[in-house]
Amino acid sequence: MSPAQIALQLAIGLSFGLLLFLLASGFTLTFGLARFVNLTHGSVFLVSAYVATSFSGRGSYGVAVLAAGATGLLLSVVVYSLARLRWSRVGSDELVQVLLTFGVLLVFAEGGRVLWEGLPRSLPEPGFASGSWQIAGLTFPGYRLFMGAAALAIAAALWWLQERTRFGAMVRAGVDDREMLEAVGISAGPLFLAVFALSGLLAGLAGGIGAPVLGASMGQEYTVLVLAFVIVVLGGPGNLKGAFLASLVVGLADAFGKALMPTFAEFTMMGLVVLVLAWRPQGIMGGAR
Amino acid sequence: MSRLLVPAAVVAGIGAPFVLDVFQIGLVTRGLTWGLVALSIWFLLRLLDQPSFGHAAFFGTGAYVAGLSVTRWQQDNVFVILALAVLVTAVVALPIALIASRLDSIGFLLVTLAFAEMLRSLALRWRVLGGSDGLVGVTRPGAGPFGIDLTDPVTYFYFALVVTAACVTGLWLVRRSSFGGVLVAIRESESRMRALGYHVGAYKVAAFLLSAAVAAVGGVLNAYLVRFVSPDDLGPLVSARGLVIVVVAGGLLTATVLVAVLLTFGEDLASSHTEHWLAVMGALYVAVALLEGIRGSLARRPSAPVPDPVQRVAGEAS
Numbered sequence: 001m002s003p004a005q006i007a008l009q010l011a012i013g014l015s016f017g018l019l020l021f022l023l024a025s026g027f028t029l030t031f032g033l034a035r036f037v038n039l040t041h042g043s044v045f046l047v048s049a050y051v052a053t054s055f056s057g058r059g060s061y062g063v064a065v066l067a068a069g070a071t072g073l074l075l076s077v078v079v080y081s082l083a084r085l086r087w088s089r090v091g092s093d094e095l096v097q098v099l100l101t102f103g104v105l106l107v108f109a110e111g112g113r114v115l116w117e118g119l120p121r122s123l124p125e126p127g128f129a130s131g132s133w134q135i136a137g138l139t140f141p142g143y144r145l146f147m148g149a150a151a152l153a154i155a156a157a158l159w160w161l162q163e164r165t166r167f168g169a170m171v172r173a174g175v176d177d178r179e180m181l182e183a184v185g186i187s188a189g190p191l192f193l194a195v196f197a198l199s200g201l202l203a204g205l206a207g208g209i210g211a212p213v214l215g216a217s218m219g220q221e222y223t224v225l226v227l228a229f230v231i232v233v234l235g236g237p238g239n240l241k242g243a244f245l246a247s248l249v250v251g252l253a254d255a256f257g258k259a260l261m262p263t264f265a266e267f268t269m270m271g272l273v274v275l276v277l278a279w280r281p282q283g284i285m286g287g288a289r
Numbered sequence: 290m291s292r293l294l295v296p297a298a299v300v301a302g303i304g305a306p307f308v309l310d311v312f313q314i315g316l317v318t319r320g321l322t323w324g325l326v327a328l329s330i331w332f333l334l335r336l337l338d339q340p341s342f343g344h345a346a347f348f349g350t351g352a353y354v355a356g357l358s359v360t361r362w363q364q365d366n367v368f369v370i371l372a373l374a375v376l377v378t379a380v381v382a383l384p385i386a387l388i389a390s391r392l393d394s395i396g397f398l399l400v401t402l403a404f405a406e407m408l409r410s411l412a413l414r415w416r417v418l419g420g421s422d423g424l425v426g427v428t429r430p431g432a433g434p435f436g437i438d439l440t441d442p443v444t445y446f447y448f449a450l451v452v453t454a455a456c457v458t459g460l461w462l463v464r465r466s467s468f469g470g471v472l473v474a475i476r477e478s479e480s481r482m483r484a485l486g487y488h489v490g491a492y493k494v495a496a497f498l499l500s501a502a503v504a505a506v507g508g509v510l511n512a513y514l515v516r517f518v519s520p521d522d523l524g525p526l527v528s529a530r531g532l533v534i535v536v537v538a539g540g541l542l543t544a545t546v547l548v549a550v551l552l553t554f555g556e557d558l559a560s561s562h563t564e565h566w567l568a569v570m571g572a573l574y575v576a577v578a579l580l581e582g583i584r585g586s587l588a589r590r591p592s593a594p595v596p597d598p599v600q601r602v603a604g605e606a607s
Contacts, residue, residue: 037395086579094395095340096578099536102529103574110568222525226406229399237395263414266407273400274388281391 001259007138009255015148016213017251022151022206023224024231024243025158026076026199032175032238034192037094039101040079041203042225043108048072048207049216050112053121061126065208072204073197079104080196109221120217123208143212150209154202155244161198162240171195175238227254230269234276236283245284249276294543302450306443316557318446318514320550321453325507326527327534327545329500332460334535336472337496340394342528343401346385346408347501349523350378351508353412356424356518366433371452371509378505379498381408386501390493402525409523423519427512439513449510453546456503461542463499472496504531533574 001009023041030036048068055064083090083100090096124130129146132139162168170191174181182188207216214220231250235242249272257268276284305317326348333339354374358364364373389400412418419425429439432448439445463469475482475489483489512518521527534552538544555573560566 031395037398082575082579090578094398095334095532095536098340098342098398099529099533099574100578102525103571103576103578106571106574107568110565110571114565222406223410226403229403233392233396233399233403237399264411266411270384270404270407273403274384277388277391277400281396 004138005259008140009259010252011140011148012144013252013255014248015144015151015251016254017247017249018148018151018155019206019210020224020227020231020251021155021244021247022202022209024228024235024247025155025240026202027228028232028235028238028240028243029171029195030199031232032240033171033178033195034091034188035094036083036091036192036196037097037101038076038079038196038199039098039225040075040105040108041199041228042221043105043112044072044075044200044203045207045210045224046216046218046221047075047108047112048204049123049211049214049220050116050121052208052211053116053123053216056123061123064123064211065205068208068211069201069204072200072202072207074200075108076196076200076203077193079200080193105221109218112216113218116216118218120215122215123211125212147209147213151206154205158202158240167194227269230273234273234284236285239283239285242283242285249284294541294547298543298547299454302454306446311442314442314446315514316553317550318442318449319511320553321449321546322507322511322514323530323534323553324546324549325453325456325510326504326531327538327549328456328460328542329503329507330528330531331535331538331542331545332464332500332503333496336464336469336476337493338394338476339390339493339497340398340532341389341401341500342398342525342532343385343403343405344501344504344531345523345525345527346401346405347378347382347504348508348511348527349405349408349412349520350374350381351505352512352518352522353418353424353508354378354505355509355512356427357418359428359430360424360426365430367430367439367448367509367513368433370430371506374505374509375502378501378508382498382501383494386494386497390490390497402528405523405528406525409520412520412523418520419518421520423517423521425517427516427518429513429516445514449514452506452510456506457542457546460499460503464542468492468495529574533577537577 023045027038027041030038048071051071052064052068055061055067079101082104083097090100125143126146129143131142133142133145134140160168162171170181170186173186174188174191178188181191214224227250231243231246234250235244235246250269253268253272254265257265261267306314309317326344329347330341330344333341351374354377355370358370358373364370385401385404389397389404392400413421429445432439437444437448439448471482471487471492475487475492479489508522511522530552534545534548537552538548556566556570559569563569
């Protein structure tokens with residue numbers, strides 16, 4: 001691999017990793033706060049990406065991404081409402097959550113297949129970030145860089161929300177000790193709803209921002225979901241900082257694995273998981289939050 | 290109830306070919322293979338509290354070994370193939386077992402699913418395994434020393450029934466053995482077992498490998514039943530099916546096989562009525578999750594003496 005190729009794969013890997021972080025952070029937030037295992041994220045991403053591709057006219061990129069975000073938010077609230085129907089049963093047993101959310105994943109994905117005829121679709125790159133960019137004598141695909149920057153900006157906003165606002169303080173308190181949070185008079189219900197909506201919004205935005213690169217196609221619900229899970233496990237479930245670090249590592253492993261050995265790219269990912277978890281079963285960040 | 294269930298299941302199994310037509314016998318046989326996946330998941334879930342969403346990896350590995358044995362390796366003894374499938378699956382499962390058994394239940398669930406999906410996308414692209422076309426032209430092998438013809442659907446059904454019964458009996462014996470007792474003790478208090486000098490990690494890995502082997506046997510039976518192996522055999526639907534069967538069946542070992550057969554008929558019914566049967570199955574999973582299963586099916590262990598305050602608060606929050 002030449003230095004130019006290495007730089008290119010670095011950029012591709014980092015931008016993809018940052019996009020995956022949006023998906024993984026939503027999962028890790030709902031898991032950290034509500035102890036809720038939400039498998040629907042994959043199909044929320046898929047359906048949002050499909051919605052984004054419906055706005056493929058010129059100059060409608062912003063609308064497409066916002067529509068994707070709104071779709072994600074809506075679908076996630078649907079999942080939460082379903083779980084609320086029997087929260088006493090669903091809320092405390094992760095096996096029930098897995099069944100519920102996997103069932104919803106199938107229904108959402110099948111809905112996407114019906115509405116968009118199961119065909120792969122894509123969203124054209126917006127005018128301001130199309131073609132390739134020359135930086136320091138190296139050529140980068142412009143939209144990939146923009147995608148990474150946009151995902152990073154959203155991640156920064158998430159950090160601000162989490163660390164600098166009252167809402168974030170309530171969420172963090174709930175992650176640490178939910179009983180105590182309720183004892184001081186903060187009702188968990190609305191907070192859960194907000195976190196579910198937020199995680200759906202993040203997954204939807206990821207689907208929309210990723211659409212010009214990844215497109216939308218059936219089967220994607222599992223490919224992105226698995227990478228998001230690897231991030232969650234490597235980062236330590238419920239741990240946002242760990243997930244952020246892990247997303248960069250996973251993105252890089254994915255890019256270099258695919259570039260170096262296209263057929264056996266999965267071995268790089270499996271090797272990464274085995275190595276990291278053999279070293280730290282609690283995830284990269286250990287018990288730290 | 291469970292005492293009556295076993296003889297009833299045996300009678301129903303032996304009598305099935307006398308009341309059902311050839312197509313329905315095929316469905317029951319497929320139900321048995323799904324039952325094996327469910328059994329293997331049941332074993333880890335009930336004895337160690339480890340929820341696996343990745344047993345498709347072992348079901349699929351077994352299926353691929355079965356397919357490759359007859360299409361590439363000219364192997365014509367089903368017992369040799371079964372042994373080979375168990376062996377190969379153990380090799381595939383070992384790294385997953387070593388990693389996953391160190392994680393808590395949520396990590397276990399995510400890692401097993403992730404590994405199964407990675408194996409599936411590997412099978413999708415690797416030409417040796419037929420890529421996305423899978424393995425076609427799989428024929429049923431001979432039965433070694435036994436002079437039976439597995440190509441006959443009813444004979445194959447009885448063969449699958451005997452193999453399934455052997456696996457059920459095997460797992461039942463393991464659960465009652467001292468090994469099973471140690472596993473339950475690890476589930477109840479891992480630190481105490483470690484303090485008593487038990488090599489907890491080795492027990493967990495052994496249990497995982499045993500469970501993977503049972504799933505692989507199911508994969509072999511299924512490959513010869515449908516005479517086709519595809520990357521879908523490694524897919525999340527296989528694992529999800531196993532999980533939903535376990536949840537509906539509850540704590541009863543034999544019930545898993547019965548529920549599996551019922552689910553097979555249900556899925557066949559759905560897929561013959563609508564091409565969107567996946568959505569129907571999805572709705573079924575949602576329904577199973579929201580409604581009670583067969584009496585308290587989800588109590589994975591005897592009710593805890595002290596109720597968990599966190600769970601109680603969560604329950605009252607609604």
